[in-house]
Every structure is written in structure tokens, then in C-alpha cells.
């Protein structure tokens with residue numbers, strides 16, 4: 001045995017024999033729990049499982065900090081102490097390296113990726129090149145020439161890592177002191193010196209992320225059913241959440257199905273996003289830019305639509321789960337087809353969708369449309385009218401609108417699910433002509449920094465909340481254009497357009513709230529007090545999650561939309577929460593939804609003054625019809641994504657001994673155990689004598 005391991009053994013013995021005396025310092029050295037760990041988890045669809053998992057008791061590997069791709073040889077072939085847990089700087093988190101690790105997985109116990117504090121210079125998208133390839137409108141039946149992104153590859157950066165399966169755990173670590181401890185432990189114990197193998201004890205990392213579900217969705221749903229009859233122990237849950245919607249005119253939401261005389265213009269945006277890791281999905285360009293624009297447009301339209309109500313109703317819809325084969329939009333279309341929504345498809349006049357609009361180049365926005373439905377003359381006419389409305393809405397604003405080549409299909413968008421049902425006229429607004437401008441699509445780098453949301457130094461959080469960034473100004477213009485176009489599209493008078501203007505302050509506050517911190521004074525005022533715990537001091541996670549309750553983004557958008565489109569009414573909290581305006585009111589709840597929000601505290605007071613908001617904002621299920629009501633877990637038309645359940649997610653590092661040392665430790669351990677048993681026996685039999693002057697809580701950790 002070398003000097004180090006002897007020293008270590010002595011430390012260990014010392015620690016074991018003098019519990020509570022010298023142990024803590026040694027304990028820290030050999031045992032560090034990682035505080036901030038974000039795993040990659042397992043998801044399943046009709047035919048595959050993707051993501052990552054560890055064994056039930058966690059996977060242990062000797063730490064290896066990878067320095068370059070060539071350095072992989074140590075992990076995969078030459079290193080003498082496999083398996084290894086590989087620490088990757090984010091620049092090495094590439095498809096090439098990850099696939100080599102995947103193929104050599106017998107020598108790999110896990111991977112920890114150190115998330116950088118600033119975005120990388122290179123492109124990075126772990127998503128596929130053709131998002132939602134099989135569940136949009138462009139199937140072989142619709143137009144074989146347009147299927148499978150034949151004409152335009154939307155996300156050429158996509159390396160597909162998010163859709164691979166790894167049979168070892170992969171975690172993301174923040175670049176902080178934890179990571180420094182890991183690097184130091186590696187340098188101190190594991191680094192091969194002068195080409196010779198490092199000596200025991202070695203620094204090791206153990207990652208726990210065991211996943212309960214295996215194989216595919218049909219298999220795990222079957223196991224759910226079997227388990228449920230014995231104990232309510234599920235193995236997987238369908239991905240899903242709630243869509244948020246509101247209408248400019250109240251629509252009776254109790255009577256579902258077709259509404260005579262109702263003609264609605266759908267204004268849509270998507271809410272969700274994802275990344276390789278479970279709960280980091282900032283979705284700044286991919287989701288937030290679009291739905292914040294739509295929220296601001298809804299706000300800009302409140303007065304105009306109340307004072308000079310246009311003929312058609314504008315229906316704002318915010319779809320959840322679109323990343324995973326259009327869960328939210330496919331569900332709403334399904335509900336419309338089955339008389340399970342407040343209106344049906346016959347009521348839908350047209351669709352205007354706001355996609356990624358945060359990264360304009362040369363101040364251009366692109367109006368995408370579907371070439372196939374436009375082959376029909378009457379549909380084409382309606383699309384042209386919508387385009388004209390958009391153009392006239394953009395006059396005087398600081399950007400130009402252009403159309404891509406007419407033969408180009410739509411980018412991935414919720415509107416595709418409407419077109420799958422029937423040829424509805426519609427436009428999708430994007431910041432790109434063909435492939436995405438977004439270099440970080442569905443990755444953790446699609447964040448505030450990427451949208452250039454930054455603040456002068458030394459601003460307090462309150463000041464940052466109010467500071468109008470250039471991004472906010474730019475999105476405000478888009479929102480103004482969208483609002484005016486919607487108003488015209490709904491049949492509103494031209495004379496009103498000039499009065500419709502989005503508010504940069506609101507846009508900047510939303511960007512701050514969603515991309516920097518939701519726990520801010522403004523968001524706090526908009527929500528009921530019992531939802532305060534949903535507000536966080538960091539960026540919102542837009543991963544859709546599983547369907548049990550509505551997630552933080554859904555709740556926030558629901559309450560913001562109510563504040564922006566609704567009105568405050570002076571009724572009691574009790575009536576408000578019972579969905580009525582007074583004791584005799586039985587009708588309002590069909591038309592409106594009432595929310596009691598906590599409001600702000602007046603000056604010189606700490607007590608908030610709540611109030612009641614009446615709006616047309618509703619939630620509707622964003623759960624794939626494949627689960628409910630169809631129960632077709634191998635559906636080709638609807639999303640079949642489920643998320644596995646798990647029990648423990650954690651990581652820790654410690655020193656491992658060689659096998660001899662482990663046996664020695666075991667021996668010592670048994671010795672200590674016997675000694676302590678004797679001691680305990682002795683102490684408890686003499687306790688009355690030993691502790692007669694009152695007990696003190698002992699400090700021992702064992």
C-alpha cells in the first residue's frame with residue numbers, strides 16, 4: 001500500500017473509533033453530496049424509450065475529467081479502473097463523444113456535464129433536425145414531396161441527443177463550488193501521472209436516477225394497470241398539462257360544440273419547450289418570445305375589443321406539450337371535432353400563430369403558410385386576406401414582413417394540427433425564412449442571454465423588472481402588429497388600429513418574469529396567495545411534465561391572460577371563489593371565470609389587498625387523446641409520450657478503496673459495530689448512573 005492510502009486508512013480508523021471527534025473533517029473529504037443535480041430522465045413513446053437511467057442502487061464509477069475527445073481512450077480502453085464516471089465540460093457534450101460513450105457503456109458508469117455560466121459560441125441543439133416529423137400535417141398522404149422535411153430541414157443543428165437512449169445516468173452540474181470539489185478530487189487522486197496508473201484510493205462518483213418504466217408506452221401503461229389493482233404504484237405517466245385559452249367575447253363554456261353565428265379567429269402560441277436535461281428548459285426563442293408577444297397583443301386589444309367589438313371573436317390559445325408531438329393542439333382539435341370544446345371547427349374562421357419571433361435578422365419577420373391547402377382557391381383567398389391584414393398592421397412599424405417561397409411547407413407549428421383536420425386558412429409568423437435562426441433550439445442555452453436580455457450592472461431586482469430592454473421593445477412592435485392584424489382579421493374597423501398599441505413595460509416585465517425570475521413583485525400581485533410557492537428565483541422551466549396538475553408556466557399564463565383581458569369586479573372573496581357575482585347568480589359561471597388574486601399591499605402596509613378578476617380565461621386539457629379517451633398507446637396520429645417515474649435523484653462523490661482496502665474497512669467496520677454494541681449495552685444498563693444529571697442530545701452522526 002502506498003502512503004496515501006495508508007494515511008487514508010488511518011483517517012478512516014480514526015474516524016470510526018472516535019466518532020464525533022475528528023470525523024467531520026474526514027467525512028467531508030470522503031463524502032460530498034452534490035447539491036445541484038439535474039438528471040436526464042427516461043421518456044417512452046409507442047415504440048421506443050429515450051433518456052437515461054442508473055441501476056436501482058445508483059451507478060458508481062471512478063471519476064475521469066475528460067480533457068479532449070482523444071482522451072476518451074482512457075475511459076473506453078486503457079484506463080485500469082473501469083467503470084468510469086466521466087465529467088464533461090459542455091464543449092465536449094457532443095454527439096460524437098456521447099455516442100462513443102454509449103457504445104462503450106460497459107466501461108461507463110455515468111456522465112456529468114458541467115453547464116457553463118455563459119452560452120457557448122458554437123451551435124448546439126440536442127433536438128432532432130425535423131421536429132415532430134411524423135405528427136404534423138406533412139405526411140405521405142398529404143403531400144409526399146413535403147413529408148419528412150424534404151423541402152426544408154428546420155433544425156439543421158439538431159444532433160438528436162435528446163432522442164437517444166443511454167443506459168447510464170447523465171446529470172448536469174452547475175459550474176460552482178461543487179464542481180470545483182469534483183475537479184479537485186480528480187486532480188488529487190485520479191489523474192494519471194507520467195502515464196502511469198493512479199493509485200488507490202480513487203475518487204469516485206455515484207449517480208442515482210433509476211427509472212421504473214421500460215420498453216415503451218404500451219408496456220408501461222399495462223404495468224400501471226396491473227400495479228393499480230394491487231397498489232397505486234405507477235411506473236409511468238402521460239406527458240401533458242393544460243392549454244390556456246380566452247375569448248374576446250364571452251362564449252358559453254358549458255354548452256360544448258357548435259355555436260350558431262359564432263366565427264372565431266384563433267390566435268395561437270405554444271407554451272412549452274425542452275432540453276436534454278429534465279428541468280432546464282428556458283425556451284426563450286422557441287416558446288417565450290411567441291407567447292409573450294401574444295399575451296402583449298391580447299393586452300393591447302382589451303380596450304378596442306370592449307369598446308368597438310369586432311364581428312368575429314378572437315380566441316387566444318396557448319398550447320402545452322407541443323414539443324412532444326403536439327399534445328395540446330391535437331387535443332384541442334380532437335375536442336372540437338367531438339363536441340367537447342366551447343366551439344367546433346366549423347366556427348374557426350382562420351388561425352394566426354406566433355412562432356419563434358425573438359431573433360430577427362435585418363428586422364424581418366416571415367409569414368409562413370401551407371402550400372397544399374392554398375391550392376384551393378377559396379382557402380388561398382382567405383390566406384391572402386390575412387397576409388394583407390398583417391401587412392397593413394405593420395405599416396409604420398420598424399420591421400418588414402416577407403413571405404417565403406410559396407412552395408415551402410409550414411415550419412413545425414400547432415396550426416399543422418388544425419390543417420390535419422381540415423383546410424383552414426392560416427399564417428405562422430416566424431423570425432426565420434427557412435431553417436431556424438435559433439442555434440440553440442430546445443437546449444438549455446435558449447435562454448435570456450441568448451435573447452440579449454441583460455441589465456445595466458447594480459440594478460436591484462425591482463429595477464430590473466421595470467427596465468425596458470431592446471428585446472422587449474422589439475417584441476412590443478411585433479405584438480402591436482399582431483394585435484392590429486387580429487383586430488382587422490376579426491372584422492374591426494381600420495380607424496381603431498392606430499389606438500391599438502402593445503405596452504413595452506408589460507413585455508419587459510413578462511420577459512423578466514419568465515426568463516429571469518418569476519418570483520417578482522408584479523407576478524406576485526397577479527396570482528392567488530396559495531400559488532405563491534410556484535414562483536421561483538430562477539428562470540421558469542417550460543418542460544411540459546406529467547398531467548396531474550397545471551404547471552408553473554400554465555398558471556402564470558392563465559393569470560396574466562386574465563389580468564390582461566379581464567376586469568376587476570367588486571364582489572366578495574367568497575362569491576368570487578364560488579364562481580358567481582352574488583348569491584343568486586347562477587349564469588355567470590357559464591360565461592366567465594372568476595379568480596381571487598392577492599394584489600399589492602398599499603403604501604405603509606404589509607397586508608395585501610386582494611381582488612376579484614372576471615375574465616373568459618379557461619384551462620382545457622392538454623392530454624393526448626391517445627391516453628384519454630382513446631387508450632391507443634400505439635397511436636400513429638396522437639402523441640404517445642410518457643415519462644417514467646423514479647424515486648431517487650442524487651449524486652455524491654467519495655474515495656473508493658481497492659478491494660483489499662475495502663475488505664480491511666469491512667473488518668474494521670465489523671469490529672467497530674461489535675464494540676459499539678457492547679458499549680451500548682453497557683451504557684443502557686448503566687444509563688441511570690451515567691446520565692443522572694439530565695440528558696444532552698448527542699452529536700454523533702452514527
Ligand SMILES: *[C@@H]1O[C@H](CO)[C@@H](O)[C@H](O)[C@H]1NC(C)=O
Nearest residue numbers: 045046047048050134163636
Ligand atoms: C418514438 O421515438 C423514437 C425516438 O425519437 C422515434 O424514432 C420513433 O419514430 C417514435 N415512435 C413513434 C411511434 O412515434
Ligand SMILES: *[C@@H]1O[C@H](CO)[C@@H](O)[C@H](O)[C@H]1NC(C)=O
Nearest residue numbers: 035175176177178179180181
Ligand atoms: C465558493 O468558493 C469560494 C472560494 O473558495 C468562496 O469564496 C465562496 O464563498 C464559495 N461559495 C459557496 C456558495 O460556497
Ligand SMILES: *[C@@H]1O[C@H](CO)[C@@H](O)[C@H](O)[C@H]1NC(C)=O
Nearest residue numbers: 032033034035177178179181
Ligand atoms: C450543499 O449544501 C449544504 C447545505 O446547503 C452545504 O452545507 C454544503 O456545503 C453544500 N455542498 C457543497 C459541496 O457545496
Ligand SMILES: *[C@@H]1O[C@H](CO)[C@@H](O)[C@H](O)[C@H]1NC(C)=O
Nearest residue numbers: 191192193194195196197198
Ligand atoms: C513525473 O515526471 C517528472 C519528470 O519526469 C518528475 O519530476 C515527477 O516527479 C514525476 N511524477 C511522479 C508522480 O512520478
Ligand SMILES: *[C@@H]1O[C@H](CO)[C@@H](O)[C@H](O)[C@H]1NC(C)=O
Nearest residue numbers: 375376377378379422423424
Ligand atoms: C375549397 O375549400 C372549400 C372550403 O374548405 C370547399 O368548400 C371547396 O369545395 C374547395 N374547393 C375545391 C376546388 O376543392
Ligand SMILES: *[C@@H]1O[C@H](CO)[C@@H](O)[C@H](O)[C@H]1NC(C)=O
Nearest residue numbers: 151152404405406407408409
Ligand atoms: C421556389 O421553390 C421552387 C421549388 O423548390 C423553385 O423551383 C423556385 O425557384 C423557388 N422560387 C424562388 C423565388 O426562390
Ligand SMILES: *[C@@H]1O[C@H](CO)[C@@H](O)[C@H](O)[C@H]1NC(C)=O
Nearest residue numbers: 525526562563566567568613
Ligand atoms: C392587473 O394587475 C395590476 C397589477 O397588479 C392591477 O393593478 C390591475 O388592477 C389588474 N387588472 C386586472 C383586470 O386584474
Ligand SMILES: *[C@@H]1O[C@H](CO)[C@@H](O)[C@H](O)[C@H]1NC(C)=O
Nearest residue numbers: 568569570571572573582611
Ligand atoms: C365595493 O363594494 C362595497 C360594498 O358594496 C362598497 O362598500 C365599496 O365602496 C365598493 N368598492 C369600490 C371600490 O367600488
Ligand SMILES: *[C@@H]1O[C@H](CO)[C@@H](O)[C@H](O)[C@H]1NC(C)=O
Nearest residue numbers: 600601602603604605606607
Ligand atoms: C405613509 O407613511 C409616511 C411616513 O410615515 C407618511 O408621511 C405618509 O402620509 C403615509 N402614507 C399613507 C398613505 O398613509
